[in-house]
Amino acid sequence: MPRGRPRVLLDGPIDKWLDQFLPHLSVDCVVFGFHGGDLKLLVVKWPGLDVWTLPGGYVGLEQSLEEAAHQVLRFRTGLRHVHLRQFQAFGRLGRKEAFGRKLFLTRYSDVDPDLWVFKRVVSIGYYALVDFQKARPTTDPWSDSCAWYPVDAHPPLAYDHDGIVGCAREALRAALDVPGAGASLLPERFTMPELQRVHEAILGRPLDRRNFQKRMLDRGGVERLAERRRGGAHRAPFLYRFTVSPDGVGF
Amino acid sequence: MPRGRPRVLLDGPIDKWLDQFLPHLSVDCVVFGFHGGDLKLLVVKWPGLDVWTLPGGYVGLEQSLEEAAHQVLRFRTGLRHVHLRQFQAFGRLGRKEAFGRKLFLTRYSDVDPDLWVFKRVVSIGYYALVDFQKARPTTDPWSDSCAWYPVDAHPPLAYDHDGIVGCAREALRAALDVPGAGASLLPERFTMPELQRVHEAILGRPLDRRNFQKRMLDRGGVERLAERRRGGAHRAPFLYRFTVSPDGVGF
Numbered sequence: 001m002p003r004g005r006p007r008v009l010l011d012g013p014i015d016k017w018l019d020q021f022l023p024h025l026s027v028d029c030v031v032f033g034f035h036g037g038d039l040k041l042l043v044v045k046w047p048g049l050d051v052w053t054l055p056g057g058y059v060g061l062e063q064s065l066e067e068a069a070h071q072v073l074r075f076r077t078g079l080r081h082v083h084l085r086q087f088q089a090f091g092r093l094g095r096k097e098a099f100g101r102k103l104f105l106t107r108y109s110d111v112d113p114d115l116w117v118f119k120r121v122v123s124i125g126y127y128a129l130v131d132f133q134k135a136r137p138t139t140d141p142w143s144d145s146c147a148w149y150p151v152d153a154h155p156p157l158a159y160d161h162d163g164i165v166g167c168a169r170e171a172l173r174a175a176l177d178v179p180g181a182g183a184s185l186l187p188e189r190f191t192m193p194e195l196q197r198v199h200e201a202i203l204g205r206p207l208d209r210r211n212f213q214k215r216m217l218d219r220g221g222v223e224r225l226a227e228r229r230r231g232g233a234h235r236a237p238f239l240y241r242f243t244v245s246p247d248g249v250g251f
Numbered sequence: 252m253p254r255g256r257p258r259v260l261l262d263g264p265i266d267k268w269l270d271q272f273l274p275h276l277s278v279d280c281v282v283f284g285f286h287g288g289d290l291k292l293l294v295v296k297w298p299g300l301d302v303w304t305l306p307g308g309y310v311g312l313e314q315s316l317e318e319a320a321h322q323v324l325r326f327r328t329g330l331r332h333v334h335l336r337q338f339q340a341f342g343r344l345g346r347k348e349a350f351g352r353k354l355f356l357t358r359y360s361d362v363d364p365d366l367w368v369f370k371r372v373v374s375i376g377y378y379a380l381v382d383f384q385k386a387r388p389t390t391d392p393w394s395d396s397c398a399w400y401p402v403d404a405h406p407p408l409a410y411d412h413d414g415i416v417g418c419a420r421e422a423l424r425a426a427l428d429v430p431g432a433g434a435s436l437l438p439e440r441f442t443m444p445e446l447q448r449v450h451e452a453i454l455g456r457p458l459d460r461r462n463f464q465k466r467m468l469d470r471g472g473v474e475r476l477a478e479r480r481r482g483g484a485h486r487a488p489f490l491y492r493f494t495v496s497p498d499g500v501g502f
Contacts, residue, residue, distance in 0.1 A: 022275050022371060065342035065373065089340045089375045091316035120273060122316065122375075124340045174425070 014108055015115060021058035023116035026123045027069045028056035028090075028161065030168035031077065033132035034185040038150045039201035041165065042076065042137060043157065045145035046103055052155040054164060055146070056123065069126040076146055077135040083184035084128045087171035088164075091122040096159035103158075127168040129184035151201075172202050179221030180244040191229050191237040192216070220244075265359055266366060272309035274367035277374045278320045279307035279341075279412065281419035282328065284383035285436040289401045290452035292416065293327065293388060294408065296396035297354055303406040305415060306397065307374065320377040327397055328386035334435035335379045338422035339415075342373040347410035354409075378419040380435035402452075423453050430472030431495040442480050442488040443467070471495075 031042035031054075043052045055076045059068040065086065073082045101118040104111045111118070137146040149155065151169070156162060175181055182198045196212045216222055221244040228236035282293035282305075294303045306327045310319040316337065324333045352369040355362045362369070388397040400406065402420070407413060426432055433449045447463045467473055472495040479487035 022373070024273050024276065025373060059342070059373075061371070062344060064344055065340060086340060089316060089337060091310070091375070093313060093315055120312070122273070122276060122310075124342070124373075 014104070014111065014117075018058075018115060018117060020060060022061055024119065024121055025059050026056055026121050027059060027065060027072060028054045028123045028125050028164055029069055029072045029076070029084075030054060030125065030127040030165055031073065031135075032127065032129050032151065032168075032172065032185065033135060033148060034182075034198055034201065035132040035148070037197050037201070039152075039198075040132060040148040041151040041154050042135075042146065042148055043154055044076070044139070044143040045147075045155075046106075046158075047142070047144040049103070049106065050155075051103065051158050053158050054161045065124050069124075069128075073128055073130070075140070076138055077130055078138065079130055079135055082128050082130055084126050085171070085175070086124060086126050088125045088167050089122060090125060090160060090164060091120070092160065093120060095123075096121060099158060123164070125164050125168060127172060129172075129182070131184065131187065133187065169202070176202055179219050180242045183242040183245060189225065189227075189239040189241050192240060193237065195222070195240065265355070265362065265368075269309075269366060269368060271311060273312055275370065275372055276310050277307055277372050278310060278316060278323060279305045279374045279376050279415055280320055280323045280327070280335075281305060281376065281378040281416055282324065282386075283378060283380050283402065283419075283423065283436065284386060284399060285433075285449055285452065286383040286399070288448050288452070290403075290449075291383060291399040292402040292405050293386075293397065293399055294405055295327070295390070295394040296398075296406075297357075297409075298393070298395040300354070300357065301406070302354065302409050304409050305412045316375050320375075320379075324379055324381070326391070327389055328381055329389065330381055330386055333379050333381055335377050336422070336426070337375060337377050339376045339418050340373055341376060341411060341415060342371070343411060344371060346374075347372060350409060374415070376415050376419060378423060380423075380433070382435065382438065384438065420453070427453055430470050431493045434493040434496060440476065440478075440490045440492050443491060444488065446473070446491065 033040040033042065042055060044055050045052050055072050057068060057072045059065060066084070069084055069086075070082065073084065074080055097118050097120060101111060101113060104118070132148070137148065139146045151165070157165065176199060182195065182202070185198050186194060192213050195216065196207055196209065199212065200207055221242060222240050223243050225239045225241060227239050229239055230236050284291040284293065293306060295306050296303050306323050308319060308323045310316060314322075317335070320335055320337070321333065324335060325331055348369050348371060352362060352364060355369070383399070388399065390397045402416070408416065427450060433446065433453070436449050437445060443464050446467065447458055447460065450463065451458055472493060473491050474494050476490045476492060478490050480490055481487050
């Protein structure tokens with residue numbers, strides 16, 4: 001479980017709050033939700049500027065990487081039990097230092113360029129699959145918007161964050177092979193077309209309905225319930241639920 | 252390409268050489284080779300002690316993570332063009348700090364416990380697939396042995412390094428699905444039984460000969476040559492070579 005450290009401490013003298021964190025390190029979270037047949041991405045906006053980034057944070061001196069990522073998720077979505085997977089570390093020189101300093105200068109009149117935050121920061125990338133309906137996007141003093149966008153139509157992101165999203169999508173595609181994949185994106189009971197749409201959104205291509213259904217049922221991890229979804233224009237489709245949880249829900 | 256920074260600088264006052272590196276960060280390399288039908292692991296030994304670890308190193312202030320990992324590989328094996336893949340960051344509290352200090356005390360009479368190297372170090376894990384025949388294991392002033400062991404029968408490793416090896420094997424298994432996988436472990440021309448043995452060693456279980464051959468040929472990326480391997484006791488087997496290079500050789 002993440003520790004109960006409050007998140008909004010990043011105020012006052014910059015060098016003082018920076019001292020609470022492991023220098024040169026951050027976590028960035030690629031948060032996916034599923035809504036209206038679309039895969040959505042959670043992005044945050046720098047106050048007063050048209051600058052968007054992934055939600056992220058630094059790593060407390062006594063905090064594991066996972067705890068730091070869970071803390072970002074908990075703060076940004078209100079969710080505690082989130083399917084979170086580390087997928088890659090990003091350590092390219094120049095990935096954010098110059099632009100980061102420019103942004104900080106919009107909030108602090110004078111920023112010491114020798115602070116670690118303006119030198120190299122290596123960021124550990126996590127992706128999260130959350131239930132869109134339950135997430136409550138939340139701003140903080142460092143963001144005046146925290147919002148969902150379609151993953152194929154979000155504002156361009158600062159730093160190397162667009163590249164980080166691309167790597168997260170690739171990792172997510174690879175993870176689709178596991179029975180139960182995508183469970184965290186759907187409500188507890190779902191229809192086969194909804195599950196198919198999740199796979200299609202992640203893969204970025206349409207799938208054949210019959211083959212998809214057969215493959216899902218053959219590989220197990222999903223069971224058909226006695227109930228059907230009522231109220232649609234079409235014949236009421238069966239409801240399904242996952243019987244396995246590869247997503248590690250229960251963190 | 253890795254930069255030409257000499258590797259063996261870690262001598263003299265400890266705080267001085269630590270200043271060359273990004274604090275609290277390291278790379279650890281899980282180096283796999285294939286020889287005599289076995290998957291081998293390259294491990295190094297602390298001088299004068301029965302303490303074994305993965306080859307690793309710190310990250311230069313102006314060095315990317317990949318460069319740091321390539322530098323370790325180049326130093327430890329003499330190889331420049333190595334298939335190297337980042338697979339996970341390890342940031343658990345207590346993963347090495349206390350034991351690390353104990354080890355350093357065997358070389359320095361007095362070590363400042365406030366140095367970053369004895370606080371938390373987050374390590375970025377890379378695995379490498381190298382041609383066993385071409386690698387030249389090399390020691391340095393911080394190791395009196397650098398040697399291959401069967402991956403299932405190596406000395407227990409210090410810190411969390413046994414766990415890192417386990418994660419690397421898992422990542423390697425997942426990567427076997429890609430046509431051409433394992434190319435870097437084999438010589439340029441190989442027999443189908445040799446390729447099968449590589450897959451078996453990585454998966455840790457025997458595979459059916461006919462199915463394996465069919466699957467390899469069906470998925471492409473490997474071609475049969477006109478020549479056969481001569482000199483064995485059995486009927487001379489055909490030689491094959493890869494026509495794709497998923498392993499990113501040519502770094």
